[in-house]
Amino acid sequence: MMTARNILKFTRNTVFGTTFGLLAATSALAQSDDLPSWNETASKAAIVAFVEKVTKENTPDFVPELDRIAVFDNDGTLWTEHPMYVQLAFALDRVKTMAPEHPEWKDTQPFKAVLDNDMKALAAAGEKGLIELIMATHSGMTSDEFAKIATDWIASARDPKFKKPYTELVYQPMLELLAYLRANGFKTYIVSGGGVEFMRPWAEKVYGIPPEQVIGSSIKTQFEMRGDIPTLLRLPEVNFIDDKAGKPVGINQHIGRGPIAAFGNSDGDLEMIQWTTMGGTTPRFGLIVHHTDAEREYAYDRDTPFGKLDKALDVAADNGWTVVDMKADWKQIFPGK
Amino acid sequence: MMTARNILKFTRNTVFGTTFGLLAATSALAQSDDLPSWNETASKAAIVAFVEKVTKENTPDFVPELDRIAVFDNDGTLWTEHPMYVQLAFALDRVKTMAPEHPEWKDTQPFKAVLDNDMKALAAAGEKGLIELIMATHSGMTSDEFAKIATDWIASARDPKFKKPYTELVYQPMLELLAYLRANGFKTYIVSGGGVEFMRPWAEKVYGIPPEQVIGSSIKTQFEMRGDIPTLLRLPEVNFIDDKAGKPVGINQHIGRGPIAAFGNSDGDLEMIQWTTMGGTTPRFGLIVHHTDAEREYAYDRDTPFGKLDKALDVAADNGWTVVDMKADWKQIFPGK
Numbered sequence: 317m318m319t320a321r322n323i324l325k326f327t328r329n330t331v332f333g334t335t336f337g338l339l340a341a342t343s344a345l346a347q348s349d350d351l352p353s354w355n356e357t358a359s360k361a362a363i364v365a366f367v368e369k370v371t372k373e374n375t376p377d378f379v380p381e382l383d384r385i386a387v388f389d390n391d392g393t394l395w396t397e398h399p400m401y402v403q404l405a406f407a408l409d410r411v412k413t414m415a416p417e418h419p420e421w422k423d424t425q426p427f428k429a430v431l432d433n434d435m436k437a438l439a440a441a442g443e444k445g446l447i448e449l450i451m452a453t454h455s456g457m458t459s460d461e462f463a464k465i466a467t468d469w470i471a472s473a474r475d476p477k478f479k480k481p482y483t484e485l486v487y488q489p490m491l492e493l494l495a496y497l498r499a500n501g502f503k504t505y506i507v508s509g510g511g512v513e514f515m516r517p518w519a520e521k522v523y524g525i526p527p528e529q530v531i532g533s534s535i536k537t538q539f540e541m542r543g544d545i546p547t548l549l550r551l552p553e554v555n556f557i558d559d560k561a562g563k564p565v566g567i568n569q570h571i572g573r574g575p576i577a578a579f580g581n582s583d584g585d586l587e588m589i590q591w592t593t594m595g596g597t598t599p600r601f602g603l604i605v606h607h608t609d610a611e612r613e614y615a616y617d618r619d620t621p622f623g624k625l626d627k628a629l630d631v632a633a634d635n636g637w638t639v640v641d642m643k644a645d646w647k648q649i650f651p652g653k
Numbered sequence: 654m655m656t657a658r659n660i661l662k663f664t665r666n667t668v669f670g671t672t673f674g675l676l677a678a679t680s681a682l683a684q685s686d687d688l689p690s691w692n693e694t695a696s697k698a699a700i701v702a703f704v705e706k707v708t709k710e711n712t713p714d715f716v717p718e719l720d721r722i723a724v725f726d727n728d729g730t731l732w733t734e735h736p737m738y739v740q741l742a743f744a745l746d747r748v749k750t751m752a753p754e755h756p757e758w759k760d761t762q763p764f765k766a767v768l769d770n771d772m773k774a775l776a777a778a779g780e781k782g783l784i785e786l787i788m789a790t791h792s793g794m795t796s797d798e799f800a801k802i803a804t805d806w807i808a809s810a811r812d813p814k815f816k817k818p819y820t821e822l823v824y825q826p827m828l829e830l831l832a833y834l835r836a837n838g839f840k841t842y843i844v845s846g847g848g849v850e851f852m853r854p855w856a857e858k859v860y861g862i863p864p865e866q867v868i869g870s871s872i873k874t875q876f877e878m879r880g881d882i883p884t885l886l887r888l889p890e891v892n893f894i895d896d897k898a899g900k901p902v903g904i905n906q907h908i909g910r911g912p913i914a915a916f917g918n919s920d921g922d923l924e925m926i927q928w929t930t931m932g933g934t935t936p937r938f939g940l941i942v943h944h945t946d947a948e949r950e951y952a953y954d955r956d957t958p959f960g961k962l963d964k965a966l967d968v969a970a971d972n973g974w975t976v977v978d979m980k981a982d983w984k985q986i987f988p989g990k
Contacts, residue, residue: 382863459905512906512909513909516909526719527908527909527910528865528907528908528909528910530909534906537902537905537906538898538902539898539899539901539902539924539928541927544931544932545931545932546901546924546927546928546931546932548901548902548905555906561875561876562876564876564883564885565874565875565876565885568796568874568885569849569871569874569892570865570907571864571865572849572850572853572864572865572867573864573865587876587883590878590883591876591883594881594882594883595881595882595883
């Protein structure tokens with residue numbers, strides 16, 4: 317006969333036992349499936365080992381959730397940066413769109429080079445020319461207006477190689493990595509040399525990273541009332557360059573505490589990865605995405621104007637940083653089939 | 654006889670009924686107790702009405718949690734700013750502490766004025782003198798070193814009127830307001846003219862606001878390797894002044910979306926409250942703390958060098974902003990008895 321006590325015992329052993337058993341199985345399954353686009357190589361093993369180490373309570377390596385801060389470069393780390401930075405493609409398109417209002421551009425460099433599709437003349441204009449292009453196309457409107465311009469462009473523009481929207485040229489393995497870290501209590505930030513107001517309008521939808529967790533370069537803005545409407549006008553003046561030694565500065569300014577994991581792909585990320593991984597008392601993780609897949613994406617490192625990886629590649633091994641070999645480590649590059 | 658169906662019905666009506674009844678009662682009680690240090694005046698009613706409005710689902714005024722951003726000035730809004738800004742008291746103390754290493758200060762203004770406790774001479778040195786004091790005391794060390802200096806000072810310093818640590822001269826009604834907003838899904842930020850690295854070391858403990866939600870003024874920092882240790886050196890150069898028209902700029906730079914509620918106490922907060930409350934499509938809330946209690950704290954507005962409230966007071970009513978009368982609206986000023 318089944319007494320009340322027996323019923324309780326039965327219930328505990330079967331219902332709860334099964335439930336907990338299932339939960340445990342689900343959790344183990346979920347864990348092994350969190351990074352399905354990563355091949356079972358040393359890179360994936362290093363990531364998983366780090367995450368398991370810092371999340372294991374009652375061990376010396378445990379890091380409380382509040383301190384689990386992970387910073388990601390964007391160009392070349394989360395999405396493609398060849399044949400040129402996406403934001404540069406945006407600036408060039410903007411020059412063409414705005415040209416009718418600026419007849420003088422037909423005879424003025426570097427604008428003439430853009431309108432003539434003369435990449436040689438554009439390269440000759442150098443960094444100074446580039447800044448001129450950025451200022452002409454990125455300032456003079458309010459922050460809200462610029463957000464709309466960036467949103468509209470990103471929805472309609474296509475890259476020259478894959479003929480796809482740039483927001484589809486994000487790396488599937490890195491999307492999985494972002495989600496995996498967040499599922500393990502990490503707060504994920506973008507720390508990019510790109511413009512902060514260029515990234516924010518779409519970063520939440522594409523990466524699950526909200527505007528307040530996007531750190532980037534910026535131009536100065538100025539508060540002004542337009543009648544009863546307060547606005548921020550974008551000025552043609554550099555405010556902050558969030559690249560190289562600027563990245564630790566931007567992180568400290570914005571987050572106010574050090575990350576424990578940093579992900580980049582170029583020498584522009586060197587100081588950020590140093591700042592993150594060296595001198596801390598808890599476990600740290602540094603990772604560099606090495607573009608080695610000319611077929612599925614692009615192959616480049618020491619000799620490219622966009623995402624040059626040279627010094628950071630030289631020092632990676634000595635510092636214990638993981639170098640991802642895109643071709644060998646990633647089953648799949650972009651989302652979808 | 655009690656049939657199975659009757660048992661279920663009975664259970665639903667009693668156990669669940671009672672539970673839900675209790676939950677509802679608890680919730681109502683909790684709500685009415687969330688702001689116990691606020692008198693039952695129009696200010697409290699306005700706060701509660703706003704929070705209830707934006708949190709009520711399936712209504713046109715509902716605001717999703719992600720957009721429930723509330724920004725708080727610090728000096729004079731969350732803690733006391735008289736007889737002088739706390740950070741100025743810190744700078745003056747630092748001058749005295751550092752004087753032995755700077756024998757030349759005995760004969761150089763504005764340092765001589767500080768060492769002589771000559772407030773008249775100090776005032777005569779004006780803003781230029783103030784910046785000199787700040788630079789001399791706030792730069793030349795790493796960010797980590799400065800955090801320790803600020804932490805040690807805030808633990809030991811006492812204010813001249815109440816003889817208490819400054820972190821105990823925070824406003825109990827505002828602490829309750831911060832907690833009440835957070836309990837209702839708001840993300841609370843400090844947006845202060847004070848130095849961001851001066852506030853971050855203690856803001857989490859005192860206000861429950863983590864470093865990444867503290868926005869403030871800053872000096873420039875520079876990344877450098879000291880041997881194997883990456884550091885950020887604080888330079889004697891202003892980076893950003895997070896005051897007046899700088900506050901909307903700082904908010905946009907840092908958060909990347911507009912707050913729906915802003916809390917301040919001086920003309921330094923005017924543009925922040927305008928930016929928050931004007932031109933939005935969802936309900937907005939602006940509040941100004943008016944220092945009217947000479948006995949329990951201080952009474953000042955239009956005629957003070959610290960926390961001048963003039964223009965913002967003039968336009969508050971027309972803009973529908975709530976003006977807190979500290980004497981009438983607050984049962985208690987500081988925490989404890």
